[in-house]
Amino acid sequence: MTNPEINPNYKQIPLDYVEFNEVDDIWIRAYRLEKAKTVISQHVHEHDHATIVSCGTVEAWQDGEILGQYAAPAVITIPAGKKHHFIALTDDVVLCCLHNLRGTGLESPKIKE
DSSP states (O other), rough: OOTTTOOTTTTTEOOOEEEEEEEETEEEEEEEETTTTTTEEEEBBBOEEEEEEEEEEEEEETTTEEEEESSSSSSEEEEOOOOOOEEEESSSSSEEEEEEOTTTSSOOOOOOO
C-alpha cells in the first residue's frame, strides 16, 4: 500500500461533490470518483463523522496510516481532528460523508487541509 502523497500515479482531484440540504441536522456530501487511483485529498474536521462507501472499493488513510480497504457497502468512522483521505481502488466509486451538526452551531462542516 502506497501513500498517495509520494506516489505520482495517483491523481488528486478537486472536491467535486453533490451537496444535499441538511436533514434533521445531518449534513450529507456525496462524491463520485469515476476512475481508480483518484484521491480525495487529505483534510480534517472538528467533529466525528461517517463515510459510507456506496459503490466500489476505496483505501482509507488516517494521520498518515492506512485504515484499510473498504468495499461497498461499508461505513468508515472518522474521529474529530484526524487527517484523512481516500483513494479509489476501482472505477465508479461513490462515497457519502455524513456529519451530525446538532449542537455544533455550524451550517456546514468545517474542512481544514
